[in-house]
Amino acid sequence: MDRNNDAAPSRRQIMGSMTAGAAAAALVAAPAEAQGTSPQASGTPPLVTPRDPRAEYPRPPFERQPQEWPGLAGRMNPRPDHGETSYRGSGRLAGRKALITGGDSGIGRAAAIAYAREGADVAIGYLPQEQPDADEVLDLIRKEGRKAVALPGDIREEAFCRQMVETAVRELGGLDILVNNAGRQHTIPALADLTTEFFDWTFKTNVYAPFWITKAALPHLRPGASIIITASVQAYEPSAALFDYAQTKACNVAFAKSLAKQLAEKGIRVNAVAPGPYWTALQPSGGQTQEMLTKFGGDTPMGRPGQPVEIAPTYVLLASQESSFTTGQVLGASGGSGNP
Numbered sequence: 001m002d003r004n005n006d007a008a009p010s011r012r013q014i015m016g017s018m019t020a021g022a023a024a025a026a027l028v029a030a031p032a033e034a035q036g037t038s039p040q041a042s043g044t045p046p047l048v049t050p051r052d053p054r055a056e057y058p059r060p061p062f063e064r065q066p067q068e069w070p071g072l073a074g075r076m077n078p079r080p081d082h083g084e085t086s087y088r089g090s091g092r093l094a095g096r097k098a099l100i101t102g103g104d105s106g107i108g109r110a111a112a113i114a115y116a117r118e119g120a121d122v123a124i125g126y127l128p129q130e131q132p133d134a135d136e137v138l139d140l141i142r143k144e145g146r147k148a149v150a151l152p153g154d155i156r157e158e159a160f161c162r163q164m165v166e167t168a169v170r171e172l173g174g175l176d177i178l179v180n181n182a183g184r185q186h187t188i189p190a191l192a193d194l195t196t197e198f199f200d201w202t203f204k205t206n207v208y209a210p211f212w213i214t215k216a217a218l219p220h221l222r223p224g225a226s227i228i229i230t231a232s233v234q235a236y237e238p239s240a241a242l243f244d245y246a247q248t249k250a251c252n253v254a255f256a257k258s259l260a261k262q263l264a265e266k267g268i269r270v271n272a273v274a275p276g277p278y279w280t281a282l283q284p285s286g287g288q289t290q291e292m293l294t295k296f297g298g299d300t301p302m303g304r305p306g307q308p309v310e311i312a313p314t315y316v317l318l319a320s321q322e323s324s325f326t327t328g329q330v331l332g333a334s335g336g337s338g339n340p
Contacts, residue, residue, distance in 0.1 A: 057081065058279075059304040060297060064290040069186070071285025073105035073133050080279045082110040083309035084140060089117030092320045097172040099165065101125040101155060101213065102182030104134035106280030107230060107273075110308035111179055111315040116141040116148075118316055123149035123168035125182060133281070147172060155182055156204040161212035165220070175220045177319045180210035181230040183248075185287040189241045199244050206248035210255060223267025226319045229256050231330060233276040233338030241289075249274075253330055260328030269327040271318045276334020277305040301336030 058078045065077060073080050082105070098115050102108035103124025112122050122141050126134045134150060141148035149171040153160040169175050184205035188194045210229055221227075231252035238246030256272035263270055277297040284293055297305025311333045317323055318331065332340045 054302050054304065057304060057307045057310075061294045062296060064294060065284045066290055067281070067285040069285045070127050070130055071105075071281035071283075072130065073109065073281045074136070076279070076281060076284060078279075080106070080281075081307040081309045082106075083113045083117075083312055084136075086309055087114050087117055087312060089114065089119065089144075092118045092316060092322070093177070094119030096120040096176040096319070097123075097174050098177035098179065098319070099123045099125070099151075099168040099172075099175060099213075099217070100179040100181055101164075101209070102230075103179075104130040104137055106282060107275060107278060107308050107311055107315075108179065108181040109133070109137050110312035111181065112137050113140055114309075114312040114316050115177070115319070116144040116146045118320075119146070120177065120319075121147035121149075121172050123151055123172055125151040125153065125155065125164050127154060128152045155209035155213065156201070158208075158212045161209055162216045165213060165216035169217075169220045175217060176222075176224070177226050177228070178214065178217050178221070179228045179230070179315065179319075180213055180252075181228075182209065183230060183232075183245075183282065185242065185245045185282050187241045187287060187289055187292070188243070191243060194244060202244040202248055206245070207251045207255075210252070214259070218263075221266075221268050224321070225268045226323075227256075227259070227263075227268065227270040228315060228318050229270075229272045231256070231272040231274045233274055233332065233334045235274060236339035237337070256330065257328045264327055269318075269323070271323075271327060272330045273311065273314055273318070274330050274332045274334070274338070274340060275306065275311055276300060276332070276338050278311065279305040279307055297335065299337075300334065304335070306333065306335055 063077060067075060093115055098120050100108050100112050103112040104126035112124050115122050124137060138148040138150055149168055151164045151167060153164060155161055184202045214227060229252045232249035234242055234246040235249040235253045253272055256270050260270040277300060283296060288296055314331050314333055330340050332338060
């Protein structure tokens with residue numbers, strides 16, 4: 001795949017003139033070839049031409065494209081932008097060691113690419129069925145000269161969660177950043193149709209697994225470490241057809257806020273991210289009905305879904321030393337709707 005566009009301004013240059021909160025928005029990545037930069041005198045940052053965010057990425061209607069769970073980003077049309085050719089790092093996580101669950105596609109993949117380009121070694125957890133997507137991510141990490149560790153398995157199993165953490169720590173030589181991102185979402189319009197099996201599947205993936213994984217990781221985390229959990233706008237504005245998923249995302253918010261208070265005395269920060277509608281493999285593989293998928297993201301003020309690369313800078317910000325006073329927070333990115 002294409003490398004980064006060296007003409008794009010570095011995020012360090014942008015961060016130098018903004019507060020941390022504003023930087024999270026300003027750092028939203030876009031295709032580097034479309035950045036519209038102009039060469040400046042030596043040592044002067046190039047100009048960046050502002051672009052209309054409404055037209056930055058594809059808008060609905062989208063085509064129907066059913067996939068079996070857990071879905072592959074490589075089979076989506078349009079294919080999501082995870083930052084493969086558009087995210088440009090600036091060494092903000094140099095020397096760090098990160099474990100990201102659900103790192104094969106979607107938001108986890110975008111975070112993995114961004115972390116590698118910011119200088120971190122990265123281990124990714126994913127289901128064996130997602131190997132084609134995972135292989136692409138692992139290759140991108142290695143092309144940045146960083147160590148990539150593949151950790152296929154099912155996080156609904158406590159024993160695998162412990163094994164995944166131990167393998168990541170051993171292969172990376174430690175652990176500084178833990179991103180509990182993997183999630184299960186399945187649209188079921190009527191409560192009467194929600195089986196105990198499906199309810200348990202969602203809670204095991206979204207609530208139990210982060211508990212098991214974090215518990216296993218804690219002995220390896222030192223002061224300065226960062227734990228990030230992917231919540232959702234569903235924690236604040238639950239959809240009728242995502243009854244079980246919305247509850248788990250509310251659990252994720254409480255997880256971050258409560259654990260942050262517990263771990264502050266150890267110098268370990270815990271935060272959450274609450275995305276809105278993002279164009280990921282989660283959606284065509286049961287996260288939305290096919291009818292809903294054709295209109296996905298169209299009801300946001302931006303009129304489109306977000307692309308994974310647009311939220312990757314938020315994960316970088318929360319993992320970096322620049323957020324040293326940020327813990328127990330939930331950062332939202334949902335195109336103008338939802339909370340926080």
